[in-house]
Each structure stands twice: as structure tokens, then as C-alpha cells.
Amino acid sequence: MRSDVTLHLLDRTLLPELLHAAIEDADPLEVMPPVEGPGGWTPERRSAFLRFHESRSLAADPVEITFAIAASQRIVGAARLCPVDKQAGVAEAGVWIGRSHRGVGVGGAVWRLLLDRARAEGFTSVYVSTTPDNTAVRALMDRIGVDLVRDGEVLTAFVNLGNY
Numbered sequence: 365m366r367s368d369v370t371l372h373l374l375d376r377t378l379l380p381e382l383l384h385a386a387i388e389d390a391d392p393l394e395v396m397p398p399v400e401g402p403g404g405w406t407p408e409r410r411s412a413f414l415r416f417h418e419s420r421s422l423a424a425d426p427v428e429i430t431f432a433i434a435a436s437q438r439i440v441g442a443a444r445l446c447p448v449d450k451q452a453g454v455a456e457a458g459v460w461i462g463r464s465h466r467g468v469g470v471g472g473a474v475w476r477l478l479l480d481r482a483r484a485e486g487f488t489s490v491y492v493s494t495t496p497d498n499t500a501v502r503a504l505m506d507r508i509g510v511d512l513v514r515d516g517e518v519l520t521a522f523v524n525l526g527n528y
């Protein structure tokens with residue numbers, strides 16, 4: 365596993381670096397909810413990206429925990445843990461990594477670190493949801509022996525933290 369990959373609790377100092385990584389290396393739809401208007405990193409989408417994190421993990425009463433992902437000390441993406449409504453102890457996991465850093469082991473390292481963080485936060489299970497065409501997430505689940513189950517157009521899994 366890559367040892368140069370680290371997670372850093374997102375704060376207002378890291379947020380501009382995270383935005384920079386997203387603009388340089390990811391599609392807006394991979395990193396935040398859809399925003400109306402012409403495609404690409406328009407000024408509206410850049411502001412929406414900042415508001416998204418300010419209102420969720422940087423709010424006075426945060427609704428989720430977000431980590432900036434660093435590879436060789438450079439911010440390359442984000443990982444989040446969001447408590448699932450009405451399912452005590454369950455957090456939904458979300459990860460994005462900049463395109464130029466995909467497929468070289470960052471996601472595998474992040475996944476392990478994120479499970480450790482989830483356990484440390486007191487969660488007992490992590491929920492994963494992806495699409496059938498997401499080969500990387502399927503491979504990541506496969507590697508830790510977790511079966512994804514088809515649920516309509518998505519594949520989902522609950523990773524029991526007692527097992528990892």
C-alpha cells in the first residue's frame with residue numbers, strides 16, 4: 365500500500381487547495397452536486413464548491429466529516445464520511461481523486477485510512493454506493509472481500525468495521 369497518502373481534516377486553510385485540485389484535475393460532477401448553467405468550472409461552480417464544503421463539513425454544526433487527500437504532500441482529492449439518517453452507527457463514504465492521480469494506488473490507500481477514521485469516529489459500518497460501470501470502486505471492494513449488491517441502477521454495500 366502507498367505510504368505517501370495521508371488524510372487531513374478539511375479546514376478553511378485547505379479548502380482553497382482542494383478547490384484548486386478539483387479545478388485542475390476533476391469534473392465538477394465528480395466532486396459536488398450538479399449546478400445549473402454552462403459546463404466546466406464556471407465562477408458559479410467554483411463558488412458552489414466552496415459553499416458546499418462550508419455548509420457541510422465546515423459549518424458550526426457539521427453534517428459530515430471531510431478529509432483532504434494528500435499524495436506526496438500534495439492535495440489530490442477529498443474523502444468524506446456522512447452519518448446515514450436513521451441508521452445509527454452507519455456513515456456513507458464518498459471519495460474523489462484527481463484524474464491524473466487515479467489508477468496508481470491512491471484510492472486503495474485512502475480507503476484503508478478512511479475505514480480507520482470511521483472506526484475512530486465511533487461508526488460501526490460504512491455504506492458505499494456506486495454505479496455498475498465504476499470498475500475502480502468494484503475492484504476496491506473486491507480487494508477487501510466486500511460484495512456489492514445491485515439495487516436498481518446502483519451497487520451498494522455495508523462494510524462492517526468489526527471485520528477490518
Ligand SMILES: CC(C)(COP(=O)(O)OP(=O)(O)OC[C@H]1O[C@@H](n2cnc3c(N)ncnc32)[C@H](O)[C@@H]1OP(=O)(O)O)[C@@H](O)C(=O)NCCC(=O)NCCS
Binds near residue numbers: 462467493507
Ligand atoms: C474511485 C476512485 C476513488 C479510485 O481511486 P484510484 O486511486 O483510481 O484507485 P486505485 O489506483 O487504488 O485502484 C483501486 C483498484 O481499482 C483498479 N482500477 C483503478 N482504475 C481502474 C480503471 N480505470 N479500470 C479498471 N480498474 C481500475 C485498480 O487496478 C485497483 O485494483 P486492484 O486493487 O485489484 O489492484 C477514483 O477512480 C475516483 O476518484 N473516481 C472518480 C470519482 C468516483 O467514482 N468516486 C467513487 C464514488 S463511490
